[in-house]
Amino acid sequence: MRKKVFQLLVDNTSGVLSRISGLFSRRGYNIESITAGVTADPRFTRITIVASGDDEILDQIEKQVAKLVDVRDIKELAPQNSVYRELALIKVRTNQNERQGVIAIADIFRAKIIDVASDSLIVELTGNQDKIDAFINLLEGYEILELARTGIAGLGRGTENVTYL
Amino acid sequence: MIGADAIVKCLEEEGVEYVFGYPGVAICPFYNSILDSDIRTILIRTEQNAAHAASGLARVSGKVGVCAVTSGPGATNVITGIATAFADSIPLVCITGQVNSELLGSDVFQEADITGAVESFVKYSYLVKDAAEIPRIFKEAFHIASTGRKGPVLIDVPIDIQNAEVKKFAYPETISMRTYKPTVKGNMVQIKKVAAELEKAKRPIICAGGGVLLSDGEKELLAFAQKHEIPVVSTMMGIGVVPTRHPLYFGMVGNNGKPYANRAMNESDLLIMVGARVADRAVSQPDLITNNKVLIHIDVDPAEIGKNVGPTIPLVGDAKHIFEDLLALEFSCEHKKWLEILNTYKESMVPRRNPNPDYVDPAAFITLLSEKMQEDGIYVADVGQNQIWSCGYHIVKQGKFLTSGGMGTMGYSIPAAMGAKLADKEKQVIAVCGDGSFQMSMMELATMRQHGIAVKIIVLKNNYLGMVREYQHYTYKDNYSVVDLSGSPDLEKLSSAYDMKFLRLENMAKAQETLDEFLREDESVLLECIIDPMDLVK
Known part of the structure; x- marks a missing residue:
């Protein structure tokens, strides 16, 4: 088990948070914390997710989240350069x-x-x-x-x- | 123009010919507007089947299937159909009526949070809050449903939005979605790696899944397989990618597949898994397909790659494009002995059945049926023992084989066959179900009669929920629980009630002439085949 911090940039649609949290709960991924707030451009929301799991699960989390239609970008915020x-x-x-x-x-x-x-x-x-x-x-x-x-x-x-x- | 007119106009712009559905007050503006259109409406008898019928149409036409139902129970009833389409990546647009948007969230009559309820079964969903957004939303919905990994999209439209004035209608010509951009073209570096590995391979094999059919890539895959003489096996959803009797085809894999297909896949040294999820029924032991071999996983959905097995070479993209690119590369791939070995497996590992002569033998019957079917006929298998027999013994020539593979939804075959028939009226369409699955969709006989949809139905009748009975036979030592189908209707009388032709086959003696009679005319016929209640798929 390892922790990973993901940074997401998503379309600011009404259902976006429930789509992301729903994905975590239905696939059984562990979410340690999630924060969200609108960016400088009000069309987008920045979300920071701390997730935990083994490497394969963390890899799946990244791919499954990237697949959501509302998600523009997901990347890891590695501790050494974040x-x-x-x-x-x-x-x-x-x-x-x-x-x-x-x-x-x-x-x-x-x-x-x-x-x-x-x-x-x-x-x-x-x-x-x-x-x-x-x-x-x-x-x-x-x-x-x-x-x-x-x-x-x-x-x-x-x-x-x-x-x- | 009102919102409902705009929706109909969007469907016209998308070239929609049929809408399957069931009205209710909340979707009435739409069903009123569609009267002024050439789009045909098919009144299905229960909403779940609207999605199944749209799925059958989508799988034969290659277009997006459309269904439209009312709010509340109409919308919740359609969920199983949506989930079935989602599991098999079938492109659908489902329109649901919704209560007045000002009443949303107040639990009024026939209100259901359908976008919330289908969240895990749709590729995307919309709740329309402004009628001016209708053109953009529909354009996006059809685009999302039919590109990348295909799937259902739901659009929930409150009744006041359907009735709201739309000042000007302009259907967008292009899509500008900031966030949705599926990868179609495969990475050339990865494709060249595949070729380099194939040059070294002594026992290569391709396992084709439903994704190949969804990308319309059968020709390219087969051309590539033929060029290098690479054998092909398939998953259940991949049946029909290669014609059953093609010398390079070695059957369906999985716990219900051919033993020689599994052996071929497990003994290969290079496996190209394409458009398949590598789910438990096809690959019960994922390590068998990764140990001592190069695994190449091709899928348009990057999240499928590495989900159940870790591949040597991941390759994201559309199967058709990737096999086109692979075909264009020149390299040699020598493995003469491998095909000889596989052919000896195929000859020696034929499952032996001991059919009871007093009944119809489903294996022999299905083989005979497929031989008599038109070259490009469409065979729709339901779920249960009938599905496993169909997968095992139906011979695909140039036609299609449709079934609910991912979700295993009983009752799929009849509505899906109706959609398939409407998609291509020239084709022979046959639904094969058991007496359990038939009773889950038999209300659609009325739909077939009402709209003149000439689907042929075969009911393999054994008075049991056979697949579960078989499971209880092995797992619970014949302690049968809730699998006896006593009380089922007399199908001859039922056919007569629907003014439909009926045939019965009690054993194999008259199979030839009964099937000839069954297939002769392009009309709805119900053929009941009496199966040994104790017959097993294994």
Whole structure:
């Protein structure tokens, strides 16, 4: 089992997300995260999918997704020449005494405190998945009330592999 | 002009001659507009068969088959037909009526999310939200259905869109789809690799699938096989690519195929798999076709290559184009002994049957039938024991052999045969089914009578769901469960109810004259053949 990050450029049609997620579920492919958003050209949507499987399955995923009529382009975002980012919002229970500790950890990770209440605060953190996992691990001594992660969005580095619209 | 007129105009632009369907309120604007057109409408008796009939028409004419049904139950009934076409890559455009677009999602009367429901069985689907989009959508739908790996496309049209005013109608002459561009021409580097491997091969073989027929590439494949004397086997969907009695043809592979065909494929040192999915029924042990051999996999769908087996040389493209290119290359491929070996297999590995003389022997009967059929006759096999006997004993001369291979949908033969007959009225079209599959489509006798479609029907009657009974015989030691067909109608009376000619054959004694009588006139006849209920395909 290996993880692979795919970047898709798809026609911005109404059913496109369900077509892609339906393909994963009916063929039994594992999807770890999926993010989608419109590109600079509103006719297209950029989707980043993190999938896992053995090499043959990952190869099939690429071919089956490429076959969908709405999909213009699919390519792998290989870790060595791509950047990945994920956003996490973490609500932590904090009393007076605990607050400074959480803020200190957040500072180290260059995370932001975006909401403070008398008994909780919300931390906003951006980074690759490892960084977010590490941050969550460090919060072990605290009670995480709610956690929202976006799944990663990614782009290849440089201009070599850009798909022009 | 309203949306419904625009749809009819699109169908005219695409050269559609027949629409198979069943009306309901949600598709009524369309069925009203089509009255002003020369397109003929065929009222099928259940929606599933509309898709099957369109499939039969598509497979004989090479054009896209069209069906049009209403919303809700009409649309959901057609799904099995769509899935059947999808499994065999048959090009269809299915139009479904839909409730008023403002009511979509509110669970009103006869509303079904059909685009959602058929998602996994269509190549693409559209829900029309603006009548002005109709020309573009239909142009794209016909293009998608009939290019690359062919398949069904569904267009869901809400009734208010069908009734909406369309100011001007202009059918697009060209397609501009940013995302859909199938590869047709094979990569020349890969094609040359194939030739280089063939020069070294001592035991080459071609396994032809249904994709060869879909690409209309039979002539090119056969010319290539003949040029280098390469033997050919086929999958079930590839039956008819090479005439059955051609000296280079060695039968159908798979667990229901000829033992010598499987042996030939497994013992080859170079296998060209073309237009075939390499699915479990044709290739039960994928490693047998990859071990110790060069596997060349040709398919227009890149996702098929490497899905079930990893080939040595993947070759994406249309079979017709690729064999044209291969034919143009000059190279030598010497393997005289290989054909001799295969011929000894063919002679020595003939399955022995011990037919019961009190009944019709389906094997002998089907062989006799194919000998008596017209050279270019069309044989449509249903699903069940009848299908396996048909695959094993029907002799394709210059005609076609149609069946539901991928999905194995019972009841396919009669509606598909109707579509085939309408596609080419000059041809003899015979549907061969069992008494189980016949009862799944017997309502279409009315359609045949109403529209004068001269399909000939053979029912191999054994009072059992024979294929399942055979499975229960082997797997459950004759503990039969839910396979007894008692209560089936008297087919002679049924034929008379439909004012249709009827013949019965009880054993092989009168097979010759009964078949002559059955085939004599171009008319609908129902021939009932009494089969030993305990007869087995293996």
